Each structure stands twice: as C-alpha cells, then as structure tokens.
Amino acid sequence: MFPALRPSVVIFMRGTVPAGVEPRNMEPDKCEGWEWCTWDEVARKQPLFRSLEMFIEDGMHLSI
Numbered sequence: 001m002f003p004a005l006r007p008s009v010v011i012f013m014r015g016t017v018p019a020g021v022e023p024r025n026m027e028p029d030k031c032e033g034w035e036w037c038t039w040d041e042v043a044r045k046q047p048l049f050r051s052l053e054m055f056i057e058d059g060m061h062l063s064i
Helices: 039-044 050-057
Strands: none
Touching: none
C-alpha cells in the first residue's frame, strides 16, 4: 500500500467506440488486461483503486 500522505493525481476518462470493437492489451508486460463494462459493473468489482472507491462512496456516477 502507498504511504497515507503520498500525493497523487487521478484522471477519470470516458470514451465511445463503434459496436463490436474489442479492447486490446498493447503492453501485456505492464498491464493485466482491459475489458468493457458499465459504470454499475465497475462499482461492483473488487479490488478497486482507493481513489475510485472514494469516488463511488461519495455518490459520484459517470454518465454518458
């Protein structure tokens, strides 16, 4: 875990893609994988980055 006072920057991004497009992992040595999911599915996944947990706990919701 990171030290409690370590500063960080968190960027949330949203995008749209054509139907049928699948995510590709272009850096498999650095990233376990990618998947498309709805915001509600994201909120149920575990574990989450702490910043994302806080975003959800505060009642924030991404909508398109």
